[in-house]
Amino acid sequence: MTRVATTIGSPRIVTGISVLHPTGNPALDPEAEQAARRTVVVEALKTVTASSEESAENQ
Amino acid sequence: MSAIRVVHYLNQFFGQIGGEEHAYVLPQVRSGTVGPGRLLQSSLGSTGEVVATVICGDNTFAEHPEETTRQIVQLVREYSPQVLVAGPAFNAGRYGQACGQVCAIVQAELRIPALTGMYEENPGVALFRDHVLIARTGNSARFMADALSQMAKLVVRLATGEQIARPADEGCFTHGYKQSVTREQTAAQRGIDMLLCKLAGQPYQSEISIPTFDKVELALPPPDLSKALVAVVTDGGLITKGNPEGMPPGFTDRKVALSITGRSRLETATFEVYHKGYDTQFVNTDPNRLVPLDTLRQLEQEGIIGRLFETVYSTAGLGMTLSNARRLGRDIAQQLRQAGVEAVILTST
Numbered sequence: 001m002t003r004v005a006t007t008i009g010s011p012r013i014v015t016g017i018s019v020l021h022p023t024g025n026p027a028l029d030p031e032a033e034q035a036a037r038r039t040v041v042v043e044a045l046k047t048v049t050a051s052s053e054e055s056a057e058n059q
Numbered sequence: 060m061s062a063i064r065v066v067h068y069l070n071q072f073f074g075q076i077g078g079e080e081h082a083y084v085l086p087q088v089r090s091g092t093v094g095p096g097r098l099l100q101s102s103l104g105s106t107g108e109v110v111a112t113v114i115c116g117d118n119t120f121a122e123h124p125e126e127t128t129r130q131i132v133q134l135v136r137e138y139s140p141q142v143l144v145a146g147p148a149f150n151a152g153r154y155g156q157a158c159g160q161v162c163a164i165v166q167a168e169l170r171i172p173a174l175t176g177m178y179e180e181n182p183g184v185a186l187f188r189d190h191v192l193i194a195r196t197g198n199s200a201r202f203m204a205d206a207l208s209q210m211a212k213l214v215v216r217l218a219t220g221e222q223i224a225r226p227a228d229e230g231c232f233t234h235g236y237k238q239s240v241t242r243e244q245t246a247a248q249r250g251i252d253m254l255l256c257k258l259a260g261q262p263y264q265s266e267i268s269i270p271t272f273d274k275v276e277l278a279l280p281p282p283d284l285s286k287a288l289v290a291v292v293t294d295g296g297l298i299t300k301g302n303p304e305g306m307p308p309g310f311t312d313r314k315v316a317l318s319i320t321g322r323s324r325l326e327t328a329t330f331e332v333y334h335k336g337y338d339t340q341f342v343n344t345d346p347n348r349l350v351p352l353d354t355l356r357q358l359e360q361e362g363i364i365g366r367l368f369e370t371v372y373s374t375a376g377l378g379m380t381l382s383n384a385r386r387l388g389r390d391i392a393q394q395l396r397q398a399g400v401e402a403v404i405l406t407s408t
Contacts, residue, residue, distance in 0.1 A: 001407060008272045021341040022295070022406050024348020034354070037347070041354045041404070045289075045364065048402045049280040 014044045063107035063218040066135050067096045068145040068161050070154045073200075074114030082118035082153075086130040088137075089114070095203055099144060102211035107218070111138040117153035120160070128164050135165055141218045143169075147176030147206040148183060150198045155183025162191040172217035176206045179232070185382065188232045192223055195230050270381055281401035283365075290368035290400040292391060294376030295342065295349045295408040296334025300327070308335040309377025314387055317371045324353035336377030337408050350406055368400050376407065 005013045016022025023037050071081040075094045092100050093112040100109045113134045120127045135143060143165045145158035155177045162173035176194035177184050184193060194213065196206040209230055216223070227233045242249065249266070256263035281287035297317065298306045304315045317330070325346035332339040332349060342349040350371055359367050372391045379387075395403060 005407070009274060011275075011277050016406065019408050020338055021348035022408060023351040023354070024341065024345060026341045026344070026348070037351050037354045038357075041351050041358065042363075044404045045284060045358070045402075048404065049284050051280065 012047045012050070014040065014047050016040060062105060063103070063142060063214065064138065064140045065099070065103070065107050065109045065142050065144055065214060066138050066140040067092065067099060067109050067112045068131070068135075068143065068158065069093060069096070069112060069114050070120075070146075070148075070151075070157065071114065071116045072154075073146075074112065076114060076116075082116045084114070084116035085119060086113060086115040086127060086134055088112065088134045095200075095207060098204060098207045099211060102208045103214065106215050107142075107211070109144075110140060111135075115157065117151075117157060120157040121153045124160060128160055131161055132164055132168055136169055140169075141171055142214050143171060143173040144210060144214060145173065145175040147194065147196045147203070147210065148178075148181060149176075149196055149200060149202065149206075150178040150181050152182045155181035156186060159183040159187030159191050159193070163187060166191070174210055174213055174217060176210050177232075184232055189235050192217075192226060193232045195232060272381075273385070284402070285362050286365040287401040288366050288368055288399050289355070289364045290370070290372075290395050290398075290403045291350055291352070291355060291406065292372045292395075292403055293350050293406045294374050294379075295337075295406060296332050296339065296375035296377075297325075297330060297342075297346060297350055297371065297373040298333050300329055300331045302331075302333055306333060306373075307375060308333045309375045309379075311375060311379065312383040312387065314372050314374040314391065317373055318369060319352055319367070319371055320369045322352060323356045325350060334375040334377060334408065336375070342408075349408070355404075368395065368398060370394075370398075 001019055002013050002015045017025050017036060017040060023040050025033050025036050028036060071084045072078055073094045076084050089112050090110065091112070092109045093114065096109050096112050113131055115127060115131060143162060145161050146154065148155035148158045158175040158177070162175050165171065166173045174192050174194065176196040178196055178198040187193065192213070194206060194210050196202050213223070213229060223229055223231065253263045253265065296308060298304065298315055299317060306313060306315050327343070327346065330346045332342045332346060347353045355364070355367050358364050374387060
């Protein structure tokens, strides 16, 4: 689904873990899943706070 | 043929009563033309006669639509017109809605054709285009002469009983109906012809219009995330358990505002996911797999983010039309902005 977002021109996109669970992973044990969730969320926060130049590069 | 009898509907401003301070004037009628009605009359020439002008305040209409419409229809009826012309309203929202409504009711109750004119962003277009003929106009009264000249031509055709089959060809907004048309060539042949034209740099006409996406200016990031109010929004269909708000699982124009006040995670006792575009079993087992509230609360406690906004806006994105998506997006953005939110995470499935 990230391709859809890119095509439309969304500027700040982070690929989630899966369409079915963007911030989770049922295949992992609870601890590992929490870590995976944190990784995605931190990535998202980094992306949303990136400067305009950095965002434009990633587009 | 004797001159077509036309009644013209105008608001308080174009009806020359006054500006905003007169937006509460009650429905009233003058015989003959008023204001831009004169231009309408001269565009019609001898083919038509504007026998009366009905004027009503935009606020009167907005606040009492049924009662006001009834009164207006009565006033129109007394002049036995063959066609009703409303506006044009250009980009004026209340006026556009009044014009659309007047046209809709007049054509239903008096069984005469009605026509109005609006700019494409006028909310009246979206509300009335499917059952009212609306001419496309420019965005302000600067375009009055063009609009009325175009509308006058349509008035003449409508008066003969003509149904405008293809509004887009006549400079009007489409009604949104699909009509089957038989073509001599197969789609494959037509497609190849288009491709050959395109490759040769020759003009060609696509049979499908490709939607264009707005270019949205990049929002500035918050200067300091550790002090920022951060919100989370989702299109994955998160709802209150039991769906008391009656959120549809897709094909919707609505959203819900879910409170996360005092919650450190999304519990299945209180939340569930309703979305028909993907298998929701995993997020229903743990909604934090869709909206990561637990992690965000930790980050809030650790001071990585300043504060988490207490409302999660949620919709089901399945089959959402572009126009609904734009409207919902703007609506949510406005609410978040008013609350002082500086950054948003949208989780999407």
